[in-house]
Amino acid sequence: MAAAVQLLVVAAAAAMAAACCAGMAAAAATVEVTWDVEYVLWAPDCQQRVMIGINGRFPGPNITARAGDVISVTMNNKMHTEGVVIHWHGIRQFGTPWADGTASISQCAVNPGETFVYKFVADKPGTYFYHGHFGMQRAAGLYGSLIVLDSPEQPEPFRHQYDDGGELPMMLLSDWWHQNVYAQAAGLDGKDRHFEWIGEPQTILINGRGQFECTLGPARKSFEKLLNENVETCVDDQKMCSDQEKCLRRSECGPYCPRSQCAPVVFNVEQGKTYRLRIASTTSLSLLNVKIQGHKMTVVEADGNHVEPFVVDDIDIYSGESYSVLLKADQKPASYWISVGVRGRHPKTVPALAILSYGNGNAAPPPLQLPAGEPPVTPAWNDTQRSKAFTYSIRARKDTNRPPPAAADRQIFLLNTQNLMDGRYRWSINNVSLTLPATPYLGAFHHGLQDSAFDASGEPPAAFPEDYDVMRPPANNATTASDRVFRLRHGGVVDVVLQNANMLREEVSETHPWHLHGHDFWVLGYGDGRYDPAAHAAGLNAADPPLRNTAVVFPHGWTALRFVANNTGAWAFHCHIEPHLHMGMGVVFVEGEDRMHELDVPKDAMACGLVARTAATPLTPATPLPPSPAPAP
Amino acid sequence: MAAAVQLLVVAAAAAMAAACCAGMAAAAATVEVTWDVEYVLWAPDCQQRVMIGINGRFPGPNITARAGDVISVTMNNKMHTEGVVIHWHGIRQFGTPWADGTASISQCAVNPGETFVYKFVADKPGTYFYHGHFGMQRAAGLYGSLIVLDSPEQPEPFRHQYDDGGELPMMLLSDWWHQNVYAQAAGLDGKDRHFEWIGEPQTILINGRGQFECTLGPARKSFEKLLNENVETCVDDQKMCSDQEKCLRRSECGPYCPRSQCAPVVFNVEQGKTYRLRIASTTSLSLLNVKIQGHKMTVVEADGNHVEPFVVDDIDIYSGESYSVLLKADQKPASYWISVGVRGRHPKTVPALAILSYGNGNAAPPPLQLPAGEPPVTPAWNDTQRSKAFTYSIRARKDTNRPPPAAADRQIFLLNTQNLMDGRYRWSINNVSLTLPATPYLGAFHHGLQDSAFDASGEPPAAFPEDYDVMRPPANNATTASDRVFRLRHGGVVDVVLQNANMLREEVSETHPWHLHGHDFWVLGYGDGRYDPAAHAAGLNAADPPLRNTAVVFPHGWTALRFVANNTGAWAFHCHIEPHLHMGMGVVFVEGEDRMHELDVPKDAMACGLVARTAATPLTPATPLPPSPAPAP
Structure with a gap:
């Protein structure tokens, strides 16, 4: 625990x-x-x-x-x-x-x-x-x-x-860089040759814990094979463990001291019981894969929605996604490795490790006992077919299935491209890169200031040219920035097709996990190449599409979504990769703008930008001023 | 140039x-x-x-x-x-x-x-x-x-x-840490044993340029003696100099490439001419000393005020101060070192170097030519008498002297102590450590919101106990935080005595350069030990005290200042050492509050905090909302 x-x-x-x-x-x-x-x-x-x-x-x-x-x-x-x-x-x-x-x-x-x-x-x-x-x-x-x-x-x-008391601590996954985010942003904002990509993470963290450039116990050989380079075993200096001050704050205490901030997470189970393990990813960049030594997992929940159970050896999890899996402690009492490795990009980061431990119950943390044997190795990073197979397996649970409305009354096509703007790298949607205004959209509409607060003269483009070749770098690699928004009718049914494309570099297309605020959407389908309504629309899954709040668009592929615009507000829809959003990879949906004035918005939420300036007249004192204090003698 | x-x-x-x-x-x-x-x-x-x-x-x-x-x-x-x-x-x-x-x-x-x-x-x-x-x-x-x-x-x-065209580029001095300021602040805010002092700077910068842990040319031996430790000579890799991209951004190019960001500043002069060199310090921590090989300096200006000229071999400069010196190029045509070293604290930082070069005129930057011989060494860091002698030499210029009003109508005594608050280190003034409100004082008064925006129920203490022993650590080391302000009558004459004291550690008192916003003040005098009006008031300099905006209070000593509160506004008065101010070492003077409403304050300046919230009612739309766009087919 x-x-x-x-x-x-x-x-x-x-x-x-x-x-x-x-x-x-x-x-x-x-x-x-x-x-x-x-x-x-x-x-x-x-x-x-x-x-x-x-x-x-x-x-x-x-x-x-x-x-x-x-x-x-x-x-x-x-x-x-x-x-x-x-x-x-x-x-x-x-x-x-x-x-x-x-x-x-x-x-x-x-x-x-x-x-x-x-x-x-x-x-x-x-x-x-x-x-x-x-x-x-x-x-x-x-x-x-x-x-x-x-x-x-x-x-x-x-x-x-799963058993009573069978809720394990949630497993929250992330990736971590030693360069601070101000420097990361400065590098991403760099013009021409001053652009600096953030690179691969230094460390994968499980519940905020990982080991930099080293691994625990016998994992070294497995991970050397995976990464195709040397991996060190973390230094085990047990004599430091007694200094609790240092172990709670400093790097003096390595991962083998249970109180150290970088000690691995231990999940305690009892043999024979079935557990629910919640897994979520808030990575900045990485697609991760979770694999538990000697145990299978049954996927039952995704993003807070029920999925038809299916059994897997390992699961892929993109930034912004969450799952619940059922885990049966059906092995002999011992400790087992949990490996979390990078997929989808050529990994340069040592996989993270946690421990599944039988028999400790809820006792105080014992001295760290490493599992015997080598940890499992997550699947090959570039096995995209395997990733697709996992994602395609996710269907709405049969006995609680809520199928989507039969048809949409609005269709939006969003082409994902990497571009250049004024010598800077940007990501763009239909060749428009998102910038955000100083006055929040919700406040602008709530106060009737939308015509001043951002470019309200039109919507962003909702489609891209017929002849765009998604398999090649953009013919026109220049983009423009805009803070325009899509303005959706309250209650409308909206279809969005995310269309992936080739990056600036030849024959490369990245995976983007798109996250929608304020809604779940039905994932109607995925496909390779360019989405063609005539060819693909009829084949979409109208029967048991899963509800999600995050959906991946695979390299050179497309993903079709449907949602109901029944939530008055201003909602981001964006790639959940932090540097991609920083570089403009998103759009904003404003829903039910004619109902905005009915919202009970706390004043504090909008006390900035044009709202604060416009409302702040007059500047003369609201109450009489007190007399000045008399000067001291 | x-x-x-x-x-x-x-x-x-x-x-x-x-x-x-x-x-x-x-x-x-x-x-x-x-x-x-x-x-x-x-x-x-x-x-x-x-x-x-x-x-x-x-x-x-x-x-x-x-x-x-x-x-x-x-x-x-x-x-x-x-x-x-x-x-x-x-x-x-x-x-x-x-x-x-x-x-x-x-x-x-x-x-x-x-x-x-x-x-x-x-x-x-x-x-x-x-x-x-x-x-x-x-x-x-x-x-x-x-x-x-x-x-x-x-x-x-x-x-x-000084000669026409004799204005040299200004020399702006600073100190630099490799740990970012967010981490510095987190360390300073740390409770109990988690406190981390920022330590001595990694590098001293002259116009933003310095060399980390190394020195140029033949300076090594001199600086080893000064620091009593090994000093490396910076690596001279001239073959890198041609890569301008790298030299403008990266650490690949050392200080010997003229285009490198860390190349030393060169001040070009012609033999026989007299120059004006402006020197200012925006250090976070360090008292610096500037010494020019083979040249004397005549001090003529301090903080934008004329001082009676005096000749020195080197000058001390505290954070927040500025000087102009006259410099005669009266040596044989050659290059000369300018050394900038740390004083007042045990130095651990290699002095910074710049070059005074005869004969280059305004030509394009030539290949870097180092002066012959060793650079001058700045005076011993702990020679406080020398520092006092320099500071005491500064008097108002005779022919433009503007003596102060004969008497003050308010006296404020400010005891400077290091304290603890809830396990955290703070600096305090009369045992009150400054915190700042979310709503700016000026905006609070301008809008009549002062009773809500901060603690306006009284002023901070304007004196400290009669029996306080400034030579010992505080008997009561606990402090409280407050955002109260001194409220000064418009036009009043205010005397402030800054009283230094012992820190928490026995027999240590630090130097603090205090900076006043919105004013110059007359520095009426300095002294050792505790200020005693009966003994010291008569001896203050009413005849030719210098006008400054920054004045130092020496260890275990006092400094007496006078100013006229003739500037309607809210003005900080604080130690200019960045971490000391962060830890609460300052006060705020509000002047002429009964005139605040006459100010023409731009709306943008106060569009935050209570001003934005209070004025921002009602939240219903100011203009009718446009109709929703029709949904696309």
């Missing part, structure tokens, strides 16, 4: 205690927490750096609520110069679009020294997480897990397939 | 051209510049880091104006998550207190993506600089030089003592 001990569960104890009794009625409660967002010196991979933490820790505290509960987070920005917002990834925010936590879209960034209260309903059970959504603050460490337990009103159909 | 080439002079060409003709009448002009404040990857000491630059460069562009000119800086904040302000150090801002550039005091920090226009009068000739004044952004590299030339209305009496 080392990871669970690390994760601070605040005010959700009652909800957790009730986890045993999903069949019983429970009144909706409010889960209230208070967070200080602040810099912390932390050693997530045994190397100390500055990170954005919450309440003095990295990663941020876990939140656990029950479906229907209100979550109220009082967030104090204790950073000195940076604004901050927090996005609740997967929560749809019906009626509270101002709480979606996207700077420039749903609210003003909260200034240093200010407090903002996020208050929203945990609308359905599932596996979620939260993260910064301003600049690259997610990559700086601002994230944590958010679990919504099921309720009598919203039961999970697979609840009785 | 390498340094001058590096410094971008914008829109001030006319003013500079007129520098030759101070006797001629010149109409006041507006110096207009547009700046993008943005992250840059830079190698100021041959090691690449991210810095806060302006228009893609570090340090920021030089501004040159003539006394009486209006300076208009349109500042675009191109950082992604950080707010920003810029303080114009030494400019008094009569009538424009909102342009003083102090976050939480004179204005709201300018949000990412926003633009703010600073517009103020260059009120008197002198040597100034500008820098960030939000969090520790100054230490992140946000600074540059600001030169105000004299005018017929405000002639400088020493103008005819």
Whole structure:
């Protein structure tokens, strides 16, 4: 339970205690927490750096609520110069679009020294997480897990397939760079030859823990084969372990000291029981693969939606996705490796390791006992067919299937291309790269300032040329930037086709996981090459498409989605790869603008930009001034 | 002229051209510049880091104006998550207190993506600089030089003592850390044993250029003696010099490539001429000493005020100070070293070097020619008597002396102590450590919101206990934090006695350079031990005290100042050591609060905090909303 001990569960104890009794009625409660967002010196991979933490820790505290509960987070920005917002990834925010936590879209960034209260309903059970959504603050460490337990009103159909008490600590995956995000951004913004790509991560983290440029115990040989280069075994200096101060803050204590910030996570199980393991990824870049030595997994949930169960040896997880798997402790009592490796890009990062340990129960963390034998090796990074097979396996669960509306009344085609603008690399959608205005879209519409706050003279293009060749670099590699938005009719049914294409470099197309705020969408289908309505529309899955909030578009391929624009607000839809979003890879949907004035938006959410300026007249004193104090003698 | 080439002079060409003709009448002009404040990857000491630059460069562009000119800086904040302000150090801002550039005091920090226009009068000739004044952004590299030339209305009496064309590029000194300021702040904020002091700088920079852990040419032996440790000679890899791309951005090119970002500054002179050299310091921590091989200097200006000329071998300069010296090129034609070393703290940093070169004129930068022989060594770091002797030598210039008012009508005693608060190190003034509110003081008063925006229930203490022993650590080492301000009557004459004291550690007291915004003050006197009015008041210098904006208080000593509170606004008065201010070492003076409503404050300056919230009602749309676009077919 080392990871669970690390994760601070605040005010959700009652909800957790009730986890045993999903069949019983429970009144909706409010889960209230208070967070200080602040810099912390932390050693997530045994190397100390500055990170954005919450309440003095990295990663941020876990939140656990029950479906229907209100979550109220009082967030104090204790950073000195940076604004901050927090996005609740997967929560749809019906009626509270101002709480979606996207700077420039749903609210003003909260200034240093200010407090903002996020208050929203945990609308359905599932596996979620939260993260910064301003600049690259997610990559700086601002994230944590958010679990919504099921309720009598919203039961999970697979609840009785795992044991009481069988909820393992959530596994939140991320990737980590030693170069800070300000330098990362400066490199990405660099003109011409001053562009510097962030490169592959230094370390993969499991619940904020990893080991930089080394691996635990006998894993070295396996990982040398995987990476095709030397891998060191982490130095085991047990005599340092007794210095708790150093082990909690500094790189002096290696991963073998259980109290060290870079010690591996241990998941404790009892033989014979079945467990639910929640897995989510908030990586900045990496597609990860999770493989457990000697155990299979049954996938039952994806992004807070039920999927028809299927059994796998390992799972791919893209940034922005979440899964629940059922895990049967059906092996002999021992410790087993969990490997988390990079796929989809040529890996240069040593896979992360965690431990599945039989028989420890909930006792205090024992001295670290490494599993015998070599850890499993995740599948070949470039086996795209395997990735597709996994993703295509995901279907809506038969007994709770909610099929999509039969037809859409709006179609939007989004071509994903890498481009250049004024000597700088950008990602573009239909040859337009997203920039964000200083006044949030939601505030602009709420205050009737949309004509001044951004380019409201039209929408971005909703299609791309008929003759565009997705297999080749863009013929016109120049792009323009725009802060235009798609303005959707409330209640409309929208089809989006994400069309991948070749990058600037010949014969390369990357994978992009697209995440939609404020909604789940049905994933109607995937395909290779260019989407052709005449050829492909009839073959889309109208019967049991999975509901997701994140969907991948494969290299040189397309992905077709459908959603209902029934959520008044301003919603980002973007590639969840942090540097790609930084470089403009997204669009914004504004829904129900004629209903915006009905929203009850907290003043604090919009006290910036044009809203603050326009409303702030007159500047004469509101109350009479007090007399000056008399001077001292 | 390498340094001058590096410094971008914008829109001030006319003013500079007129520098030759101070006797001629010149109409006041507006110096207009547009700046993008943005992250840059830079190698100021041959090691690449991210810095806060302006228009893609570090340090920021030089501004040159003539006394009486209006300076208009349109500042675009191109950082992604950080707010920003810029303080114009030494400019008094009569009538424009909102342009003083102090976050939480004179204005709201300018949000990412926003633009703010600073517009103020260059009120008197002198040597100034500008820098960030939000969090520790100054230490992140946000600074540059600001030169105000004299005018017929405000002639400088020493103008005819140096040659036409004898204005050398300004020498702006700073210190540099490889750990970024976010990590520095996290260390300073650390509780109990998690406190981490920033330590001594990695490198001293002259106009943003230095050499990390090495020195040029034959300087090694001298500096080894000074530092009492090994010093390396910088690697001279001339074959790299031809790769201009690398030399402009990366650490591949060492200091011997003239185009490298870490090449030393060369000051070019002609034999027989007399020059004016402006020197200013924006160090985060260090007291520096400047010594020129084989040349004496005549001090004529300090902080934009005339001083009675005196000749020195070297000058001490504290953070926040500026000087002009006259320098006669009276040696044989050759190159000479300029050394800049640390004093006042046990130095661990290799002195910085620049070159005074005879005979190059204004030709293109030649291959770097190092002076023969060893560079001069700056005086012993712990020779405090020498530092006092230099500082005490500074008197108002006889023929332009403006003596202070005969008496003050308010006296404020400010005890400087190091303290603890809730396990954290703080610096305190009369046992109160400064915190700043989210709503700027100036905006709070301007809008009549002072009773809500900060603790307006009283002033901070203006004295400390009679029996406080300044020679010992504080008996009560606990402090409290407050955002109270001193509220000064407009036109009042204020005396401030800065009283230094022992730190928490036995028998240690540090030097603190205090800087006052919005004013110059007269430095009436200095002394050792505790200030005693009965014993010391009569001995203060009422005849020719120098006017300054920054004054040092020596270890275990006191400094007495006088100023006239004739500038309506909210003004910081603080230790100019960046980490000390971060830890609370300052106070705020609010002057003429009954006149605040007469100020013409731009809306943009106060569009945050309570001002934005209070004024932003109602939230219903100001204009009718347009109809929703019809859905596409």
